[in-house]
Amino acid sequence: MINTSDVGGVVLYSDADHKFIWLGAESKQKSGVVQTMQYLIIDKGKGILLDPGGVHLFPRVVASVSRYINLDDIVTIFFSHQDPDVSSGIALWLGVTQASIYISELWIRFLPHFGIVDPVRVKPIEKTGKFLTLPSGARMQFIPSHFMHSPGNYSLYDERSRILFSGDIGGGVFDEGKEELYADDFQKHIPVIEGFHKRLIASNAVARRWVDIVQALNPDIIAPQHGAIFRGASVKAFLAWLSTLQCGIDLLDNWYKE
Numbered sequence: 312m313i314n315t316s317d318v319g320g321v322v323l324y325s326d327a328d329h330k331f332i333w334l335g336a337e338s339k340q341k342s343g344v345v346q347t348m349q350y351l352i353i354d355k356g357k358g359i360l361l362d363p364g365g366v367h368l369f370p371r372v373v374a375s376v377s378r379y380i381n382l383d384d385i386v387t388i389f390f391s392h393q394d395p396d397v398s399s400g401i402a403l404w405l406g407v408t409q410a411s412i413y414i415s416e417l418w419i420r421f422l423p424h425f426g427i428v429d430p431v432r433v434k435p436i437e438k439t440g441k442f443l444t445l446p447s448g449a450r451m452q453f454i455p456s457h458f459m460h461s462p463g464n465y466s467l468y469d470e471r472s473r474i475l476f477s478g479d480i481g482g483g484v485f486d487e488g489k490e491e492l493y494a495d496d497f498q499k500h501i502p503v504i505e506g507f508h509k510r511l512i513a514s515n516a517v518a519r520r521w522v523d524i525v526q527a528l529n530p531d532i533i534a535p536q537h538g539a540i541f542r543g544a545s546v547k548a549f550l551a552w553l554s555t556l557q558c559g560i561d562l563l564d565n566w567y568k569e
């Protein structure tokens with residue numbers, strides 16, 4: 312078990328120009344609030360923040376980020392989708408950084424409902440192209456993840472570190488006090504992620520579409536926004552499990568039963 316509040320962050324990948332950092336998570340589930348994890352990529356001194364989250368997380372995430380990089384050097388913020396646990400802090404982040412925001416074009420018109428947003432700084436992924444090139448020349452790839460669960464959803468693959476940030480995909484909810492940073496025993500981890508995926512992923516057909524793309528990328532690590540990080544054998548085990556999972560409308564009777 313990991314006391315995440317004391318850790319403040321874990322560097323998942325590091326070379327001379329490039330780092331991929333797990334920024335922490337709430338160490339205790341606040342009642343009624345889903346636990347979230349944030350990540351920071353630093354490439355040649357410039358920062359990319361992944362799903363930095365909402366208002367109530369803001370002070371913790373700012374403190375974690377500031378251990379690694381000056382806020383002025385955050386140039387990009389990626390939102391996997393529109394949910395408040397991902398993006399409701401947008402007005403605060405636009406205020407303390409110079410960053411541009413990348414999100415599916417489906418959600419651009421909804422973001423101002425989270426606060427004052429400068430539209431020039433918000434980029435629709437469908438229009439920006441598949442790759443984001445970083446100062447070192449390394450690339451990040453936007454991976455379509457639609458209907459998993461959001462209809463306008465992306466994962467982000469960092470080619471240099473071989474880490475896939477998967478947003479809600481792979482996410483799980485631990486019982487209080489049972490949080491782990493890594494899902495190294497995949498079989499043991501299934502109960503943590505099963506309910507989340509069965510209810511939130513639209514169907515096995517979309518899950519398989521995403522798994523096919525990700526298996527071709529062959530990432531070393533899959534880092535979700537909730538739950539625990541997959542590495543080593545648990546990456547392939549998770550993808551195999553997801554590719555056969557019956558979920559969403561495959562289980563329609565489950566969600567409509569009395």
Ligand SMILES: [Fe+2]
Nearest residue numbers: 392394460479
């Ligand atoms: Fe979500």
Ligand SMILES: [Fe+2]
Nearest residue numbers: 394396479536
């Ligand atoms: Fe989420």
